[in-house]
Amino acid sequence: MSRQINRLGQGGAIDRSRTLSFSFDGARYEGHPGDTLASALLANDVRIVGRSFKYHRPRGVMSAGVEEGGALITTGSGARRTPNVRATTLELFDGLDTYGQNAWPSVRFDLNALNGLLARFFSAGFYYKTFMGPGRGTWAWMQYEKIIRRAAGMGEASREPDPDSYEIAHAHCDVLVVGSGPAGLEAARVAAEAGLHVILAEQDFAVAPSLLSETEGIGDEAPADWRAARLKALQAAGNVQIMPRTTVFGLYDGGVAGLAERVTDHLADPSPHLPRERFWILRTRRTIVATGALERSVAFGNNDRPGIMLANAARIYANRFGVAAGRRAIVATNNDSGYHSALDMAAAGVDVARILDVRERASDDFAARARAAGIEIMTNCVPVEAAARGTIGKLQIGRRSGATIRADEWLDCDLVAVSGGWTPVVNLLSHRGARPVYDESLATFLPGECAEPIRVAGSAAGVWRSEDCAQSGRAAGAAAARDLGKSALDEQAPAPGGWDRPIHPLWEVRVKGRKLRSFVDPQHDVKTDDIRLAHQEGYVSVEHLKRYTTLGMASDQGKVGNVIGLALMAKATGKTIAETGTTMFRPPYTPVSLGALAGRGCDEHFRATRYTPMHDWNMEHGAVMIDAGLWKRPWYFPAPGEDLTAAYERETAKVRETVGLCDVTSLGKIAVQGPDAAEFLNRVYVNGFGKLPVGRARYGIMLRDDGIVMDDGTTWRLSDSDFFMTTTTANAAKVMGFLEELLETRWPDLRVRVTTVSEQWAGLAVAGPKARQVLEAAVEDIDMSSEAFPFMGVREGHIGGAPCRVARISFSGEMAWEAYVPSDYGAAMCDAVWQAAEPLGGILYGTEALGALRIEKGHVAGPELDGRTTLEDLHLDRMASTKKPFIGNVLRKRPGLMTDDRPQLVGIVPKDRTRRLYAGALLHAPDRLSGHGEGWVTSVTYSPELGHWIGLGLIRGGVEAWSGKTAIHADPVRSGNTEVEITATHFIDPDGSRMHA
Amino acid sequence: MTRYSAWSVIRNGLTGQKGWDRAWRDPEPKDSYDVIIVGAGGHGLATAYYLAREHGIRNVAILEKGYLGGGSVGRNTTIVRSNYMMPGNTEFYEFSLRLWEQLSHELNYNVMFSQRGQIVLFHSPPARDAAARRANTMRMNGIDAEMLTRDQVRQRVPHLDFSDTARFPIQGAILQKRAGTARHDAVAWGYARAADSLGVDIIQNCEVTGVLREGGRVSGAETTRGVIKAGKVGLAVAGNTSRLAAMAGMGRLPIESHKLQAFVSEPLKPLLDYVVAYALPGGHFYISQSDKGGMVFGGDLDMYNSYAQRGNLPIYEDVAGCAVALMPCLKRIRLLRQWAGVMDMSMDGTPIISKTSIDGLYLNGGWCYGGFKATPASGWCFASTIANDAPHELNAAFTLDRFERGLQIDEKGAGPVPKLH
Amino acid sequence: MLRIPCPFCGERDHTEFSYGGDAGVDYPQIDSTDEKAWYEAVFLRENPRGPHKELWQHNYGCRMWIVVERDTMTHEIFSAEPAHPGVKAQLEKEAAK
Incomplete structure (x- = not known):
């Protein structure tokens, strides 16, 4: 068991008093409660944890959150094997077993990486241009496809049934606050103080996780104190429900939010009574999106190498987890926030070799603090290329002069922490159709207008400083409260921004004459050249770009690379980023288990089961x-x-x-009652019910509005104004709804009530x-x-x-x-x-x-009443009254429904009486054994009374056309061809003497 | 146009990908064309391609309000099959499937049609008989279909739910081996590139705002990029057919717009080698695995009229339930992305490819769920209908007046309730 | 999720309801033999993008049919009232009291 060689001597929101044991690819390691798998792997100096999708390049931890595109691993084994888990959000527990994926034999040494040698041929969309031959047809492609499928995919799913259970829960609240950073905490507090019922959802296992890595004070309070005080107040409030480990994954119509709560994944030994996850369907009156912002990277050569991560992630590993993400770090930034990372890492004892700042000047304050920490700042400098093999060991820097970059010296390092700016998490607004708007001066997308009662607060609104975020949250909480008729302070929301010195947009580092392999989407291996190729080939619309290059379609859904990709396309087309537009983010924000979405509605509970009151009696008497x-x-x-x-x-x-x-x-049963009940039945049945005497029943047929037979059944007259209708089992609900619709919308003057009495x-x-x-x-x-x-x-x-x-x-x-x-x-x-x-x-x-x-008797049922047959087809047209109007009577006479060549109901008997018949066989003329034939067989049975098989079916021309002729019962998928005779439908007792006896 | 081939890929790989041309031009609209096709979706693009290729009509413009391939052709679950039972449908979809089988070669663009086979399960004796009728119809019409027993299904896909706790035990299936999936975007792009190379102008970001008529005949279109004249105008705007038809003065149609959601999971190593589909009380479901590894699946409509390309949670619940009821191992698999498309739901579930009451105006719509697999045949037939001012025999039944005449083609037997088709 | 304000039960999830389509369809009187009128009522739809009056039945609530005005693009719901004119009038009368 290795030691945690990168664990810092102190600090972090981890419990150092307890040690957790976990494994990765069979090797055992230790971590602490409060760790994620990623922080624990970094603590143990495990740098290669995954492989990329296309080239199988090595991947390390690249972020500290949901945007992770590198550290995707598989957890568990057997039926509980779970692929594609982000190590950066996986909470460590004792006994956690994890595995690298998408690699053979292992992520450290993956033979599939040979793909990388062919990378020059595997450009964007290359597969659309080849793999078609040799030969015509699809044979060749399908051979290639087998290889492609095996190489693609990421993790391997278990094929065994998942033994865990899941649950769907429903909730209502006044205000949903998404995210518990400074803005979310304050929004929740203000709304709660106004007396509203608040749900505060946090995707992390820690509430207010950003404050665990924050070192800048809020007002004059230290972030930890500020956080503790706010949390205490919220927990005490009584009208605030704090939901950690809960991701608001989508916003939907009518103020409904979808939440995914992870209940047991972090527990070593969960109670079997707990669901693994809960899917919450939450109805809220106001939503406050305080989802923060995600840091962007910068495209430079081999920027996907393990050891290159987002600057803020390196800060989080140092401050929240007490882990040095490297021993010798270079911070590359185009904005102020990179300095926080550099300063905090230095304070934690990491050797921060350089800060590369593409800007001409750093902010005076940060520059002074960096100098005080002994960090050398190189302005007008950028990362050019990381050394090409394994994890990073060297970084070549470039010097900027205007828009030109000149490659310069190589520096030793084992960590490059990159900040290319920040992108507010506007995904949830995007679900509501609100497109983000590009802000040139902040070089970022800000949330667009949304017509719905959704407010955005904090860095999700482009507000960068914690203190401003808190104010932004208070303003949003107060506004939501006022919307809902509560009094609250009218606090002004701060304007977006808040850095000392402006950001210098930097999307890609290019050096004339140098061919760099620079990645925009590290999971899918989308390179900057792929973006340019898409442009060259005319795939310039952002949606074409996405679909052609697969940029933004990896499991992070573009959180990492989308904006860089857009910026590069804008540059290629000569348009602004604003003109280039943005793709819409689709739900879910982060992936959600299908088990959670299905809840308990699976296995034997997939659909409700209806039992008759005699079910037990039937079972006791041997029913199957x-x-x-x-x-x-x-x-x-x-x-x-x-x-x-x-x-x-x-x-x-x-x-x-x-x-x-x-x-x-199971037959449908409907009480039809009221003075006009007989008239009502007259209108819905084709035959007359007006003169049905009390104490008599009648078989009736109803049509749809379009004149096709809908249902049949008997209706009993119990009194002048009280009828008892029965319907088929299948159509019970449909008939009931239709009767109610007729009475409420078409014939409101009829004094009739219909009540379902099926149960x-x-x-x-x-x-x-x-x-x-x-x-x-x-x-x-x-x-x-x-x-x-x-x-x-x-x-x-x-x-x-x-x-x-x-x-x-x-x-x-x-x-x-x-x-x-x-x-x-x-x-x-x-x-x-x-x-x-x-x-x-x-x-x-x-x-x-x-x-x-019923087949012996020639009665029709479901197979004959298939939603396409008419009264005439079934020889039931004589039942249709000519003395009164009824539903469907006009349209049933459309010419196409009245032609003589429509298939009509007949009886069918095998010529060789020892042969059996099959429902679903076609009926053909012996001399025309192809095509649709003359008809089909609807129902069959062996008739004990007749001693042979019989069937019902529909055939063109009916009995008259086929009397004395042979038809072929064509059933190529089961029994082949059988000669049959077409007969009348009444196989037994045609004059009905038995039932009248 | 650079011809695509393994050699061109290798050559360009060695020369920095410099040799690739634009897949299609971005032309300014001309003042007039012989034919305008409204809508650069799969069907519109295919129509223009076959107009040029089969009928020599190359002075054609496709007008697209957004980007080409942005509607349902890029939003569907990519299933291609020809398991239709009703006369008219059977022949049409089989013709389409035959075009699919050669489409990559025809277009010189790999549309990745993977004939991996579709398994449609049944769970009860009546459903078995209905499936048998469908399969028999296919076989008698020269289309491959076979009936699988429960054990035969199990041999092919052992990780479906064959347990005792299955609410509806699988009893068997119909297998169509030639069915499968295709790469949806590639179909749009392939047709676009091929049509463009034959001289068709694909004009994106050009919304049609009116259909011009002179003396009862169509004379062109008003667009956000000016008036464009044409003697013939074909509408291929499924999802928005009612709106365009109203614009053209056709009045109301037997169509409602509904939204259908689709879902894809995170990528996985090969887990499912077939398309699998089934219908049960309260819904239906279909799933396949994309070449990238995502499980692609969908189910029912949201069940109310909608033009919004986004869905609501009840269908998530429904579709996820169907997924895990089919394959209980999918519970731990995560949904990566959900989206929705707008469907032209017709009154009998069957499309309309037809002339209209207005001379020179042609309608292609009402595709319900079935539009993607129909793309080649739809384009073929619509082109023929436009070129000859008379329907091709394959779409002769897909008329607009079939409802009035009592000749609806109701594959499901659901009647004039669009949401049920 | 659409949240439909049922005039009898209050605001509920749309999954409690079933959708009945265009509420503006003008069905002929039952004794009308006007085939064209029946054809148009049964088969032709306005299908607007925008406000749409439509029928819903509150199956898992009061079972009443209601007319909902809803935008088919934004899904915003503007109103919901009983489909039955007599019930509607009664409800309005009671509301006016």
Whole structure:
């Protein structure tokens, strides 16, 4: 185990009293609570931690935050392996195991780095120009693609199911403050003091993390004291919810924010009851974006080498983590902020060899302080190129004269800390469509106008000094409070900026005659030459630039390189940066686990499961269930040793022979009530319901507005003004919504109420020659005789002591009833009826037999009512009333729907009665065995009664055109061709004597 | 135009990439053209290309309000397939797929059409039968399709959810081997470069503000860069078709604009070698892995009319749920980027490529989700329709008046509710 | 997330609602046999970019159909009122009290 050789002797917000053990690529190291993986790796002098996307160049830690493009690693193993984790935001815990990725055999020595030798050929978009041949077609490309896919990608995902759980949480607040720097803290404080409910979200595990590395005082307070006092006050306030480890990843319509909270990733031994992450859907009235700013780098030769990092990151490692990111540092800057890094590193004991300042003059104050610290300042100087191998050991500097740079001496160093200026984090505003605006004097994008109640504070608004940021936060908090009707001080927001001396824009260091490999996007290996090539080839729109070079499409989403890329494109086109524009940042701000976004809605809870009140009863009686939409319905009830086929054939036969019981609760049930209920039904069904007598049911069909069949079912008249409608299982919700829409928007004058009662009633179908006998025994107070209870009659009474409504209707073609009792009595009804049925040789049947029975009878169901069929297609047009208008009656007569050559419903029988049929087969004429054919098979079953397979389908011309002819049941994907006969649809009991018996 | 090839890449690699020309010019608009195509998306660019290439009509301008390829062609999930069941659709999309198979060579631009195969899962016997009808239709029309059992799916993609806790167990799938994905931007750029080389003027940052008519005939367009005359104007502005049509005086259309979100994860080493799709109660889902390694996926519309190219959280939840229900290992994989495009949702889910009631005005729109895979055939057919002032047989069914005549082509059977298609 | 101010339930997530499309569609009387009028009502849509009056049903709330005016570009919601004219009048009457 190595020592933490780069750990400074003191300082940092880490707990030195405790030591944590962790591993990287199999080697064990130590760190402390408060470390990130990156700070701990740096402390242990691990410099190469990753490989880049394209050239597999070595990558070290480049930043100290979410913008990291170099230190991407994989954590964990087995089912918990997590790729592409930013080491710079990963909180260290005891036992953390991490691995380098995108390299073979290791990140220190990666054979894929041979790609780098071919870099001159791998320019932007080269793959659009080659890999097409040899040969025509796509074969060649697909061979290249295999190689490309293996080389690309970054981390390796686990293929095992993730064992962790995730959660979605909902919240509301008055003010959401995003970010807890000086601006966020003050905004939250002011809003809270005005009495508002505030949520303060911080992506870091430490609240107000920027103050942990800040050394400049706020007012006359030291940053640490200021931070502690503010935090204490917020924690005591009671109306402020502070959420660390929580990233506001996107802002959405209606003041909704998406937050990702990391709950257990930092714990060595998390409770199994905790979710790994939480996705918060937060509704807020005001949002204050205090997301800070990100430091930019500068493009110079080999600026991607391990040991080159952002200046502020080096400062953070020194101040917050007590780690020297190098032993001999050079700071290169174009603005004041680089001096903070240099001074703080020097104060922490790092040898800061030089400050290279591209400006002509440093600020007097900083210059004096640097001199006092013994640091040599080289003005008009820039970094030109880092030595090309491994981690950095030397840096060549350049001297600027006007716009020209002359390469000069090489300096020894193992850390180059670069500041190219700052870019406010305006991503969240971008999600709301507000484009950032370029400010020439600050050389930065500032947040643009946003029409929504979102305010920007602190360095996210381009305010650089901590003290000003605090004021900016107070102003935003007060403004939000006033917006919401609270009184708050009218504090003025400070203007953007705040440096002693202005920034000198520096995007790229170019030296005449020198070919430098300068990176804009270090993760995707986008070089400055790639930007120029994109320009040369006409990909000048910022979106073309992004897509052609892949600049900004890496996992940092352009946080590092976008602005430099834009600036270089602006230079190439001769336009200003403002004219060149900017791409829009897309959510999420930082990547969010799909597990968190899905929450608990996965595995068996992916969709709700609907159980009928008889579910347990069915299970106790041996049901095998099937999914019907969200419902679990009995599929079949196997006797010992039976499979589906044996069971449904037996069930089907038994229904026709004795009696069967089937749970039909999943049908939609709607109470249609009111004085105009009959008129309403008249309008929605194609057939008449106005004259339906009380105590009778009728089968009805409804059309859509466009005249296509929508749904069918029976509707029972319980009284003059009270109807009980049933719909198909699949269309229950759709029909209900449609009826409500009609009553509220089209026919508000109708005095009708519709109420869904699907959940209120449990339904049981009792079908078969012995159905009457069974119900006579089970039903207590209804005369079941044929005279007293005719076909389509409706009666109310009791079953098993429970109130019931019973209708004599038949889907099977047998003598049959459907009985409904209040849901809680479902099982009692089943008991009562089963008690009567079982001794008579009755059976329980499921949806498979239900389907077989209805196919034998020629009744249509879902496969026939597929949203494309008309009444005529299904031979149901005779049901359409000519005496009254109904929904769909006009458009169903459009000429294209009334032609004779539309496929019509028919029965289908295999010529060779031993062959089986398949639903989904096409029907072809024997002499035309290609193309769409003449029709298709919708439903099939083996008919125990007929002793062979039968089917329903639609075929052009219908039975008349095909009588005596052979059609081909074409099923190339399963059974090949089968000769079939086209028949009428009623395979059994065509005159209906059984059901009328 | 420099011809792209391995040799040109090597030559330029050795000479500092100096030899590459602009992929397309940035011309000033002329006063008049034979044909104006409005919209430099995939379909508009393809139309102009085929006008020039197949019909010899090269005096063509494409007018684009923003940058070329900035609409749905650059925002989709890149799936290319031809698994359509309804007459009219089957033939059209298969023709498109055949054009795709040669497209890189045709355009001399690698559009990276990867025929890795698409697996469409089913989870119930009725869904199996519906899938079988689709697959049978494909086969009988000469299109490859095969039915996979659950075990055959498992052999191909073992890390789908085959566990006991799957809410809807996978029962099988339809595989179309010739389906796959393509690099969406490259399609726009490839067509742009090829059309430009044939003399077509692609005029970006030129918004059409009015369609000019003389004596009932189209005579050109008013634009933010002045009046441009043309005898024929073709609209290929899916997402904004209603607005342009209203501008042209066509009145209301059987189209609503809806937004569809798309998602991509962080890059990963190869994890999924097929396009996988499925539909279940309450939504549908499709996923593939890009060559860069990102898992690219999407699901349903946001379900309300919208012209905003941004989405809302409920669809994140929905789509992420669909993703992890399909592949439980994806829970730890992170969403990198989400975006949205505006879809022309038609009243039957089928596009419109047709003449209009106005002489010289042609309409290409109503693409719903299906526009990307249709790009080559759409351009081909639209060019033919414009050149001949009569539809090609492949788009003869995609008329604007089919709704009035009762000839809608409703692949889903969802009826005149655009959000459901 | 759209936040729809249901006139009966208050402001709610749009996921509680289902979308019913253009509220300006003028459906013919049920006894109208004007095929063109039916065709236009069922199939043709204004589809504006900007303010749009549209129907939503509050499925997981009061189940009422409401008319929402919303901008299809910015998604800003301007108003929400009951679709049923009688209910709307009653609500207005009560609000005036």
